[in-house]
Amino acid sequence: MKHQTARKWMCSLLLVGFCVVITALACQALLRGFACFFVGVGLALGGTGLLVACLYLRCPYCRSLLPLWEESAAACPRCGRRLEGGTPQAQRARS
Ligand SMILES: [Zn+2]
Numbered sequence: 001m002k003h004q005t006a007r008k009w010m011c012s013l014l015l016v017g018f019c020v021v022i023t024a025l026a027c028q029a030l031l032r033g034f035a036c037f038f039v040g041v042g043l044a045l046g047g048t049g050l051l052v053a054c055l056y057l058r059c060p061y062c063r064s065l066l067p068l069w070e071e072s073a074a075a076c077p078r079c080g081r082r083l084e085g086g087t088p089q090a091q092r093a094r095s
Pocket of ligand 1: 059060061062063064076077078079080081
């Protein structure tokens with residue numbers, strides 16, 4: 001999975017998880033016992049988003065974790081190589 005795709009998945013899962021938790025807490029009276037279930041589902045979604053980020057939001061060259069919230073990072077903060085080019089194999093194939 002590319003780091004751009006991983007960032008989209010992380011943001012989507014965190015946002016959906018946050019919305020589920022907020023909705024469950026806001027509708028606690030309506031949901032009664034199920035509110036805890038939906039809070040758990042929301043937290044699991046958020047945790048999955050962070051797991052995706054930890055596994056796939058990595059530099060294709062040195063495999064170090066990229067900044068979570070810095071979407072426009074043009075270069076890896078650790079090795080300094082440009083990130084737009086994709087994987088090293090794809091860059092070698094193009095050149
Ligand atoms: Zn790197």
